[in-house]
Amino acid sequence: MRLARLQLRNEAWAEDAVSETLLAAVEGLERFDGRSQVQTWAVGILKHKIIDQFRRSGREVALDAQEEIAEGDDLDALFQADGHRVSPPGAWGDPEASLARVEFFTVLQTCIDRLPAPLARAFLLREWMELETAEICKEMQVTATNCFVMLYRARMRLQECLQENWFAAGGTRHDG
Amino acid sequence: MASVFITCRQAHALLSGHCDGALNWRQRLVLRLHLAGCDACGIVGRNLALLSRAVRRIDRHGSG
Numbered sequence: 516m517r518l519a520r521l522q523l524r525n526e527a528w529a530e531d532a533v534s535e536t537l538l539a540a541v542e543g544l545e546r547f548d549g550r551s552q553v554q555t556w557a558v559g560i561l562k563h564k565i566i567d568q569f570r571r572s573g574r575e576v577a578l579d580a581q582e583e584i585a586e587g588d589d590l591d592a593l594f595q596a597d598g599h600r601v602s603p604p605g606a607w608g609d610p611e612a613s614l615a616r617v618e619f620f621t622v623l624q625t626c627i628d629r630l631p632a633p634l635a636r637a638f639l640l641r642e643w644m645e646l647e648t649a650e651i652c653k654e655m656q657v658t659a660t661n662c663f664v665m666l667y668r669a670r671m672r673l674q675e676c677l678q679e680n681w682f683a684a685g686g687t688r689h690d691g
Numbered sequence: 692m693a694s695v696f697i698t699c700r701q702a703h704a705l706l707s708g709h710c711d712g713a714l715n716w717r718q719r720l721v722l723r724l725h726l727a728g729c730d731a732c733g734i735v736g737r738n739l740a741l742l743s744r745a746v747r748r749i750d751r752h753g754s755g
Contacts, residue, residue, distance in 0.1 A: 518749070518750055521749075554750075554751075558750045590700075593700075594698075594699065594700045597698065598698025598699060598700040598701060599698055599699045599700075600699045600731050603730065603731040603734065604731060604734045604735050604738060605734075606734050606737070606738075607734075607737070607738050607741055610737075610741040610744070613741070613745070614741075614744065614745055614748065617752050619745070620745070620748070620749060620752035621752075623745055623746070623749065624749065627746075638746075639746070641711065642742075642743055642746040642747060643746050643747065643749060643750070645747070648711050648713060663704075663707070663708055663711065663713060666707055666710075666711060667703070667704050667707040667708075670707050670710070670739055670742060671703060671707075673742055674735065674738050674739065674742060677738075677742070678738075
């Protein structure tokens with residue numbers, strides 16, 4: 516449910532996707548060959564159901580995306596007028612140390628949750644669902660340029676959010 | 692011909708495009724030239740790579 520909510524950013528859509536996933540899992544259980552973990556198998560089904568939900572809700576997804584594009588970015592604070600950074604970004608040190616921490620993923624989910632819905636949808640379609648950008652443009656009914664703009668905005672905001680709420684807070688210095 | 696020198700803001704956008712495999716040869720070239728002289732954008736590139744790796748593991752963590 517958490518992943519469906521994070522990706523779809525709509526409670527009713529998430530409930531539908533999860534319900535359909537559970538039904539498909541129960542119906543397909545006898546075909547599950549045990550070569551992967553049950554969770555991995557179920558997440559695979561969920562990803563398909565999320566795409567189905569995107570297609571059913573295409574008009575609303577597209578309108579949200581158009582509104583986001585029209586709003587413009589809020590990244591001006593990062594850059595000087597000449598386009599160079601106001602201050603260098605924080606280096607994230609040993610990445611594996613963070614990826615081994617459950618708490619890091621809680622912060623990451625919070626940061627994704629803070630993104631405007633269209634940015635979160637585009638970003639997760641790309642990075643979690645691993646769709647090609649052409650497929651994301653199709654699902655969200657946006658041009659390729661707008662798709663890249665949304666992915667760029669999402670990545671910059673997430674980087675700033677993780678910097679502020681995990682790395683600058685010393686997340687990697689704490690033990691389990 | 693447009694300059695091969697770009698700002699950090701332009702480099703950040705190209706770094707994001709690089710994550711999507713969307714850069715043409717000229718964009719890759721100007722990005723590499725920029726990164727050769729800009730530590731800040733190098734850090735952003737590494738941070739974005741970590742972000743990508745982290746999100747691909749997000750379904751293995753947490754509950755709910």
